[in-house]
Structures are given as structure tokens and as C-alpha cells.
Amino acid sequence: MTFIIDPPPQVSVAVRGSDSRFPVRRVYCVGRNYEAHAREMGKDPTREPPFMFQKPADAVIEGGSVIAYPPQTGNFHHEIELVVAIARGGRNIGVDRANEHVFGYAVGIDLTRRDLQLAARDAGRPWEWGKAFDHSAPCAPIVRAAEIGHPSKGRIWLSVNGSVKQDADISQLIWSVPEVIAFVSASMALAPGDLIFTGTPAGVGPLVTGDAVTGGIDGIGEIGIRIGPSQG
Numbered sequence: 001m002t003f004i005i006d007p008p009p010q011v012s013v014a015v016r017g018s019d020s021r022f023p024v025r026r027v028y029c030v031g032r033n034y035e036a037h038a039r040e041m042g043k044d045p046t047r048e049p050p051f052m053f054q055k056p057a058d059a060v061i062e063g064g065s066v067i068a069y070p071p072q073t074g075n076f077h078h079e080i081e082l083v084v085a086i087a088r089g090g091r092n093i094g095v096d097r098a099n100e101h102v103f104g105y106a107v108g109i110d111l112t113r114r115d116l117q118l119a120a121r122d123a124g125r126p127w128e129w130g131k132a133f134d135h136s137a138p139c140a141p142i143v144r145a146a147e148i149g150h151p152s153k154g155r156i157w158l159s160v161n162g163s164v165k166q167d168a169d170i171s172q173l174i175w176s177v178p179e180v181i182a183f184v185s186a187s188m189a190l191a192p193g194d195l196i197f198t199g200t201p202a203g204v205g206p207l208v209t210g211d212a213v214t215g216g217i218d219g220i221g222e223i224g225i226r227i228g229p230s231q232g
């Protein structure tokens, strides 16, 4: 078979301790999955069903990258998140079996054009333009569950220019990783290559050109990015 244009490259994420990479199919993201972050966004943090959005696979970019300050925003935010990499797909996956579908875990940042997201939210429009833009999903190497198990606690933090902005624990997730896997797979078939960004704790805030951003989750790893000049 030939293609009329060159097919797009397969997006992938590094795997710690391996020369092989994890190919990305879809990127699911959970909205408001830590109470203190729901409150800082002006929302009630009660345990209502989770809600999801997606980013395109090619929004994923390696940790260590310089990311250009994106267009059409004056309020470009960091959101440090636990990322889950799915190795086995399925529909209607039970909470008790969900971990069997996980390849591993990584540290990611859900970069957000907050002004566009909130304007869309308040107008009842999709969040997509605020969330699903180029290079909006930096992701550090995936650590295999076979190596570290399925962590349910551990410090999650993010610093900007050495100043800690987000500092919480993944045990504070309103909806746990198995519950999120069950929720997504009840609505869409999960498949190998899917990533799930599980939501951010409190302390989100703006980034500007020149910022050095570092973050991590104990037992899973660390990520660093720099914000470069706008490309116009």
C-alpha cells in the first residue's frame, strides 16, 4: 500500500530502562480530580462522576523539551499529573481488574491555555482550544508497573524556577486510577497505546517565556521543561 502523502510519524514515549518506546494512540485526561484543585477552579469538589477530555496524540512531547509559549493566550498554566499507560485494551473493565491493563506510569504536565479554557467553560463550549493545542502534553519516560507495581500514594509536586507551586499526594485523587480506567472503558474501548492524564492537584498557575519547570512523583520519576519564546 502507498499513501498519497507521507503518513504522520507514530508518536511515542520513552520507557525507562528500555530501548523500545511506548506508541501513543489516544490521550485521555480527567478534569478536577483533586478536591483542592476543584475548589481553586471555583467548583464543588464533591464526588460527582468524573469527566474527561482528550488531547491529540501528537500533543505529547518528551520531557526535557523547550516548549514555545503558545499562541492566543495570556494565561498559560502548568498542571502536574500522574499519567497511566495502557498496554491491554478492553471495554467495561472492572475496578478490581483495572491494574492488569496498565503497562506503567509516568509524570506528565497538562499544559493549559487557562483563559481560553475558562471562556469556553463559561460559554458552555468545548474545552478543546484551551487544552488540546500543540505540545500541550509533555510526558517523562514511562516506568513499568512490572518494576514499581501500582502506586496509590506518593508526593506529586511541580516547581517553577525552583519555587514549589504544586505539592500534594496521589493518594488524594478523588477517582483512583482503577476507577478512572473503569469509567473510561464503560464509555469507549480502551486500547494499547492509550495514555490517561489523571488530573492535577491545587496550585496551578501561569508560565512565561524563560521559565524552567520541574516536577515529579515519588517512585515514578521527574520531568523538566523550559518555556521558549512565542513562535507568533
Ligand code: MN
Binding pocket: 029, 030, 031, 079, 081, 110, 197, 199, 200
Ligand atoms: Mn489537567
